[in-house]
Amino acid sequence: MELRQLQYFVKVARKQHVTQAAEELHVAQSAVSRQIRQLEEELGVQLFVQKGRNLQITAVGKLFLSRIEAVLTDLERAVNEIHEYLDPEHGEIRVGFPHSLGIYLLPTVIAHFRKNHPKVKFRLRQGTYNSLIRDVMKGEIDLAFISPFPEKHSHVAGELLLREELYAIVPQGHVLCEYQTIRLEQLKEDSFVMFSEEYSLRAIVLEACRKAGFSPRIGFEGEETDTIRGLVAAGMGVSLLPEMALTEISELQPVKVRVIEPQVTRSIGLIHRTGEKLPLVAEVFREFLIDFFIRYK
Known part of the structure; x- marks a missing residue:
């Protein structure tokens, strides 16, 4: 064999x-x-x-x-550990992330890290909440950015990095598009563009609507923030998206409005496998991230 x-x-x-x-x-x-x-x-x-x-x-x-x-x-981990032992600055870090963090956050932190560690390589894997936890547990990735951050889990541990605000997004010409702030209940008559069921942002939006006293009428579903944003901009409904997912400027752009009641946020954390020592280069990256987000706050 x-x-x-x-x-x-x-x-x-x-x-x-x-x-x-x-x-x-x-x-x-x-x-x-x-x-x-x-x-x-x-x-x-x-x-x-x-x-x-x-x-x-x-x-x-x-x-x-x-x-x-x-x-x-x-076997792959053993080979990487040997390479890192010979020269940690030539190591490889396997990082998982959800799509919504791949637009701005992930490129930003990697760019800052590589200023002092230019030869370190990254192997990136995009996934959903459940698939990222599974990949960490199986040892297929070293670290994963994840949202919401799992406060208690038997097989993964980590650090809460930050909390991010979610904004309402509405099409140009919407009755609320000129408002600076709104209450979420003001959108209860609108059709919502929602993430698919396997995405954690869907649960956050549904819970926020429940707190506002209504169940959203779902008109369209999508799997990526770009899709959600584009459908809203095209007049297919309204939605809630993290602030980082709204930094990109495109020709078809929705209007973002701050939601003050209830305030909607998501937690973002970094996880690794419980009870297992990270490869040296991954541990260096983890420590960099903790310090980076302390300064970011």
């Missing part, structure tokens, strides 16, 4: 398609198929079954995948 076979197996399992896996691995499709076939022969089991044009992983394949992913993650 070769390392290459295991790497090809994991890639095919994730893509469920040999051609797509081969493209990402930058090898011929025949080479991937051959390695998978040899792995199945060595194990004496069938790891995949054909389903239309795609491959579907078998039950025993899923079992094997869960073990191999952990093995490859540990």
Whole structure:
């Protein structure tokens, strides 16, 4: 059993398609198929079954995948630790983040960090609240920016970095677009453009509306702040977005209005796996972030 076979197996399992896996691995499709076939022969089991044009992983394949992913993650960590031991300034930091923090916050802190650590590399992974926690728990990323910050969790720990205000956004020409401040209940008759259910900002908006005494009528749903902002600007409804998600200027721009009743905020934190020492370069970045946000406040 070769390392290459295991790497090809994991890639095919994730893509469920040999051609797509081969493209990402930058090898011929025949080479991937051959390695998978040899792995199945060595194990004496069938790891995949054909389903239309795609491959579907078998039950025993899923079992094997869960073990191999952990093995490859540990191997990658061991290699990184050796490189960091030789020269921490050439290390790599694996960071997860939600989309709403990738617009402004993440590029800002990385740019500041690289002023003193220009050779450190970053591997970034975007995800939802649950997927980021899962990736930290599995050791696939070292650190994750997350919102809301989980105050108590059995498998992850970290630091609260800041609280950010959410603004109401309305289309140009809306009856409230000239207001400096509003009460959230003033939007109760409007259709809301809302995040999909797996996104934590949806829960924050729903809770704020509940406190304001109404349940929002949802007209459209989206998965990224850019989509929400664009739909509101196009007159499809109203919404609430974090201040950082409204820094980008585009041709189609909604109007932002401060909500004073109730005040709507979200907590933003940094998490890592509980009870496990971070790689040296990731610990340096974590300490930098804590100091950065103390000064930011």
